[in-house]
Amino acid sequence: MNKTQLKKIKKTILKKETLVFDQLVKKQKEESFKFCENYKDFLNQSKTERKAAGQIVQAAEAEGFVDINTLATKKSKTIKKVYKAFQGRCVALAILGKHGLVTGANIIASHIDSPRLDLKQNPVYEDLSMGLMKTHYYGGIRKYHWLAVPLALHGTIIKANNETIDITIGEDPEDPVFTVTDLLPHLAGKTQADKKISDVFEGEKLNLIAGSLPLGSDEEKGRFKLGVLNLLNKNYGIVEEDFVSAEIEAVPAEKARDIGFDRSMIGSYGQDDRVCAYTSLKAILNTRSPDRTAIALFFDKEEIGSEGSSGAKSNFLEDFMSDLLFIGGENTDNRALRKALINSSCLSADVNAAMDPDFKEVHEAMNAAKLGFGICMTKFTGVGGKSGSSDASAEFVGKIRQIFNKNNIVWQTGELGKIDQGGGGTVAKFLAKFGMNVLDCGPAILSMHSPFEVSSKADVYMTYLGYKAFYSDND
Numbered sequence: 001m002n003k004t005q006l007k008k009i010k011k012t013i014l015k016k017e018t019l020v021f022d023q024l025v026k027k028q029k030e031e032s033f034k035f036c037e038n039y040k041d042f043l044n045q046s047k048t049e050r051k052a053a054g055q056i057v058q059a060a061e062a063e064g065f066v067d068i069n070t071l072a073t074k075k076s077k078t079i080k081k082v083y084k085a086f087q088g089r090c091v092a093l094a095i096l097g098k099h100g101l102v103t104g105a106n107i108i109a110s111h112i113d114s115p116r117l118d119l120k121q122n123p124v125y126e127d128l129s130m131g132l133m134k135t136h137y138y139g140g141i142r143k144y145h146w147l148a149v150p151l152a153l154h155g156t157i158i159k160a161n162n163e164t165i166d167i168t169i170g171e172d173p174e175d176p177v178f179t180v181t182d183l184l185p186h187l188a189g190k191t192q193a194d195k196k197i198s199d200v201f202e203g204e205k206l207n208l209i210a211g212s213l214p215l216g217s218d219e220e221k222g223r224f225k226l227g228v229l230n231l232l233n234k235n236y237g238i239v240e241e242d243f244v245s246a247e248i249e250a251v252p253a254e255k256a257r258d259i260g261f262d263r264s265m266i267g268s269y270g271q272d273d274r275v276c277a278y279t280s281l282k283a284i285l286n287t288r289s290p291d292r293t294a295i296a297l298f299f300d301k302e303e304i305g306s307e308g309s310s311g312a313k314s315n316f317l318e319d320f321m322s323d324l325l326f327i328g329g330e331n332t333d334n335r336a337l338r339k340a341l342i343n344s345s346c347l348s349a350d351v352n353a354a355m356d357p358d359f360k361e362v363h364e365a366m367n368a369a370k371l372g373f374g375i376c377m378t379k380f381t382g383v384g385g386k387s388g389s390s391d392a393s394a395e396f397v398g399k400i401r402q403i404f405n406k407n408n409i410v411w412q413t414g415e416l417g418k419i420d421q422g423g424g425g426t427v428a429k430f431l432a433k434f435g436m437n438v439l440d441c442g443p444a445i446l447s448m449h450s451p452f453e454v455s456s457k458a459d460v461y462m463t464y465l466g467y468k469a470f471y472s473d474n475d
């Protein structure tokens with residue numbers, strides 16, 4: 001066999017890995033960078049699930065999407081683009097297709113909640129000469145990430161008279177911020193050096209410094225706590241009991257930034273999973289009259305197991321689908337709904353872990369995702385022998401692969417770490433229970449669940465193009 005023949009055989013039968021930046025021509029590269037400028041704005045405006053839901057609804061309305069709840073009493077043949085927001089924390093968008101919904105929809109499901117520190121229901125106290133606030137962390141965090149960094153507060157408070165107060169403190173450069181203190185290295189030795197990392201950082205020590213100006217003279221007991229509460233009362237009209245009916249989240253105050261001399265990457269809090277929320281949002285907003293109904297779902301509570309009324313385990317999708325059947329003038333009985341669900345195809349839009357140059361040992365190089373190599377298909381997730389994974393079928397992975405290849409989407413595959421190294425899950429299995437085909441599909445990022453997650457602009461852009469191609473697929 002001569003060299004030319006060998007080269008031809010290699011080219012034909014070996015799987016190729018493509019770096020997105022190798023494939024993008026200059027104009028596309030510029031476009032990908034431009035796309036990410038708006039993405040960074042979205043991240044900065046969407047630090048909590050409520051803020052993200054608000055941004056999504058606003059963007060949808062600007063593109064002519066109509067609140068489906070306002071159509072609930074009449075069938076409207078002319079309205080094709082609708083949305084539903086639920087409890088202010090999860091959202092669904094749809095563009096009705098030319099075919100009936102009963103033949104199935106193309107669904108992309110992401111989540112808009114991210115790990116953070118929630119204020120407890122009785123948060124304010126004082127110690128030494130400071131007012132402090134107790135937190136309970138939400139989702140999988142590495143606790144030391146949250147020490148000695150500036151934190152912003154976002155929250156919704158329901159007062160005793162049922163009035164709603166929304167607060168955002170720490171996002172404006174003029175605002176004050178909050179912080180959890182850390183132990184100085186000089187004194188950390190005896191307390192921390194010989195301990196396991198899980199014992200060193202305790203959840204009960206993730207307390208926010210909230211003030212140090214006392215109210216009243218030094219005979220006054222609790223005057224630092226009172227100082228904090230008094231300011232909250234003056235500025236927002238709230239009293240201590242109001243924290244009971246409040247959701248206040250402490251999140252990194254930093255804004256999304258470009259990373260690297262070449263600005264090819266983005267560093268930001270909350271990219272898991274607002275990178276998929278943003279790219280699927282842009283994909284559906286830029287989809288024109290699809291054959292199959294296009295649906296984008298933005299769930300809450302993924303980071304704590306998709307529980308609750310706004311999580312993927314809830315009836316939100318079924319409720320939205322039956323509304324879609326109704327406004328589309330289709331049969332709305334239970335059988336039609338079940339058929340619409342079982343005939344649907346779904347991309348579970350979530351991030352995977354990109355191989356980290358400093359922690360290669362937790363990955364299996366042949367099957368790990370890499371930064372910059374495009375949208376990542378994750379056939380299965382799970383822990384200890386795929387346990388807890390819905391494991392996409394060969395047929396459905398084949399279909400998505402064909403869509404991507406047909407549309408020049410740069411894709412890769414990824415497995416979340418080595419076998420028995422750990423693992424994780426997504427919303428995939430909660431949608432697969434309806435019988436629909438589901439595949440996990442999204443970009444791979446570094447430093448996942450940290451306050452400064454890293455994505456590649458090339459992957460973000462390719463994810464958007466991939467999602468758009470999926471919505472536009474007509475088979």
Ligand code: MN
Pocket residue numbers: 111272273302350351
């Ligand atoms: Mn996620």
Ligand code: MN
Pocket residue numbers: 272303449
């Ligand atoms: Mn996550």
